[in-house]
Amino acid sequence: MSKFLRKFDFLQVILILSLALLYIPIIVMVVGSFNASQLANHWTGFTLEWFVKLFNDRRVLEAALLSVEIAFLASTISVILGTLIGISLVRVPRFFGRLLLTTMITAPLVMPDVITGLCQALLFNQTRVLFGWPTQGGFVTILLAHITFTMAYAAVTIQSRMLTVDRSLEDAAMDLGAGPVRAFVEITLPIIAPALFSSWLLGLTLSLDDVVIASFVTGPGATTLPMTIYSKVKLGVSPDMNALATIILAIVGAGVIISNIIMVRAEKQRQLDESKAMAEAH
Amino acid sequence: MSDSTNTEAATAPNSGAKKKNFLVRIISNNSKWLMIAPPLYYMVFLFLIPFLLALKISFADSILAVPPFTAIYEYKDDHLLLNLSLLNFQALGHDVVTYKNELIYNFGNLVGWIGGLFSSAPAVVTEVVAPEPSQYLSAFVESLRLATIATIVCLLIGYPVAYAIARAPKSRQNIYIMLVILPFWTSFLLRVYALQGVLRDSGLLNQLLIFMGFIDEPIHILQTSLAVQIGIAYSYAPFMVLPLYATLQKLDPALLEAASDLGSRPFRAFLDVTLPLSMPGVIAGSMLTFIPAMGEYIIPDMLGGPGVQTIGRVLWDTFFNDRDWPMAAAVSIAFLLFLVVPIGIYQYYSIREREA
Structure with missing residues (x-):
């Protein structure tokens, strides 16, 4: 037993150390955003100067707005399309293009960004030659490109969740006289809702994070937030980017905590409802 | 949808034991294409056709x-x-x-x-x-080297971490997993930028090493391939931990007890039971790290400096600076042909995992 405990401690130490390594650079960045010194290595005093500078930077604000718009639309559309894929793959054993679809939703998960970006750029160039559309890259081309890979993530997530849906629950609803739409909305949808929500969040993050694919398909005038960040941090230390990182971390942190609370509550409520229904049935 | 509702209304109540599941029924009649076609065509037009175009243009x-x-x-x-x-x-x-x-x-x-x-x-x-x-060949070799080393480092760190999380009390597992995922939700670019800050000559790492007396002068890590390896390992570690955790967590502890009852020492039991059973996670995690690492552009560009030419950077430069689209397409196609094997392995395991 003592041996087991020692092994456990050893693992625990690695875990804590790794988590520390994961967070140290981020913490250094956050501390730097409040540091009066331009240079990250010396603390010279507390300041909010970098935040003020950030909020006065029109380029960053416009880029942020564009990115948020694209991310919202891309993740929403990809959740809708991903749900269709998830249901089709789980509930329809055979259809034309099933293997192709399965391959096409798994491949983008591992495809290097540069290749996806290049291919999409070639596509939009081709449609421009053939149909005169899009006249130039920008909002729409980035959106379409982002949907492609966020949909793949959504489809995979929703498919795994659909596999856990007990088919007999759907059938029972139908036997009790619910139409298929109602059965789907009242039985299937609540069960897969957490997957829809998490894949929507994932899509949002992936879209807000992408710099490579967007660079390939964008045109003059459309610069996303990651592209702006990239052009700034490439040149070296940029304290206003520290400030931006702090803001993003704060938003993400709050979002994660809130969504966790909501999800835990929803799950409890669902279990409560289920047990109530069971009790009534008996 | 209304189409299927009508057929539903006609057959629904008490239509006998042979009745199919409603979702199956909606999709197995003609209107199933209403459901399958939009995402299928989307992927064909925006994923498959672009590859065929790249193939064409590469010639x-x-x-x-x-x-x-x-x-x-x-x-x-x-x-x-x-x-x-x-x-x-x-x-x-x-x-x-x-x-x-x-x-x-x-x-x-x-x-x-x-x-x-x-x-x-x-x-x-x-x-x-x-x-x-050619620059393409040497960049490819460099990418292969960097991605392999980074994947091994990720595995060596990720496995014990995933194992520790899987063995932790249930209530704490979610917190640990959340902590592993959390940085992933923040900007990838900013994380690489943060790492840049730590690795630079006047950064935290050098300060720490000097303070502890290991070195007198700061060592140049930034702008070397070592920085790129650290960067890839740092950024991709969560992708390694998550699939490993998923398989390790499903592992039945009774198996280890059985091994121990049969006289296996803990390490032996780990080698004979845990490790083989966690192989799907090892492979999925390694592929999820190795494949994107091979094509990584941002990390070598931000941490590697001009000396570290990887396939992602060369492809980027060929497209944006040389504007040689056919060459860029040829690089992509050749690169993809190389990646077919790891992508195939990953697909095999992930599809089997999902549909099992």
């Missing part, structure tokens, strides 16, 4: 025009002329400048080339001055 030649490549086929005098150029693929292996200058026979016309194979006089001049290996 074209680069020209100064719009679009900046030659047509690979044209219809002239009732004849379909194919102009398949293999120049790009040849340039992959050899230094492109030397090679294009030294090329005596024009490989450009595949028809002529195939014809040359069958004619008595060898039309293909095989003796070409042995050129330098």
Whole structure:
């Protein structure tokens, strides 16, 4: 037993150390955003100067707005399309293009960004030659490109969740006289809702994070937030980017905590409802 | 949807034991295409066709025009002329400048080339001055090296971490997993930027090493391939931990108890039971790290400096700086052909995992 405990401690130490390594650079960045010194290595005093500078930077604000718009639309559309894929793959054993679809939703998960970006750029160039559309890259081309890979993530997530849906629950609803739409909305949808929500969040993050694919398909005038960040941090230390990182971390942190609370509550409520229904049935 | 609702209304109540699940029914009648077609066509048009386009353009030649490549086929005098150029693929292996200058026979016309194979006089001049290996080849080798090392480092760190999380009390597992995922939700670019800050000459790492007395002068880590390896390992570690955790967590502890009852020491039990059973996670995690790491552009560009040329950077430069689209397409296609094996392995395991 003592041996087991020692092994456990050893693992625990690695875990804590790794988590520390994961967070140290981020913490250094956050501390730097409040540091009066331009240079990250010396603390010279507390300041909010970098935040003020950030909020006065029109380029960053416009880029942020564009990115948020694209991310919202891309993740929403990809959740809708991903749900269709998830249901089709789980509930329809055979259809034309099933293997192709399965391959096409798994491949983008591992495809290097540069290749996806290049291919999409070639596509939009081709449609421009053939149909005169899009006249130039920008909002729409980035959106379409982002949907492609966020949909793949959504489809995979929703498919795994659909596999856990007990088919007999759907059938029972139908036997009790619910139409298929109602059965789907009242039985299937609540069960897969957490997957829809998490894949929507994932899509949002992936879209807000992408710099490579967007660079390939964008045109003059459309610069996303990651592209702006990239052009700034490439040149070296940029304290206003520290400030931006702090803001993003704060938003993400709050979002994660809130969504966790909501999800835990929803799950409890669902279990409560289920047990109530069971009790009534008996 | 209304279509299926009607058929539903006609057959729904008490339609007997053979009744199919409603979702199956909606999708198995003709309206199933309403459901399958939109995402399927979307993926075909925005994922499959772009690859076919890249394949096509990789056989074209680069020209100064719009679009900046030659047509690979044209219809002239009732004849379909194919102009398949293999120049790009040849340039992959050899230094492109030397090679294009030294090329005596024009490989450009595949028809002529195939014809040359069958004619008595060898039309293909095989003796070409042995050129330098191309930037593509050396970049590919560099990428392979960096991605392999980073994947091994990720695995060596990720496995114990995933194991520790899987063995932790249930209530704490979610917190640990949340902590592993959390940085992933923040900006990837900013995380690499943060790492840049830690690794620079005046950064935390050098300060710490000097403070602890290991070194007197700061060591240059930034702008070397070591920085790129650290960067990839740092950024991709969550992708390694998550699949590993997923498989390790499903592992039945009774198996380990059985091994121990049968006289296995803990380490032996780990080697004989845990490790083999966690192989799907090891493979999924390694592929999820290795494949994107091979094509990584941001990390080598931000941490590696001009000295570290990876395939992602070369592809980017070929497209954006040289504007040689056919060459960029050829690099992508060749790169993808190489990646088919790891992607296939990953797909096999992930699809099996999901549909099992």
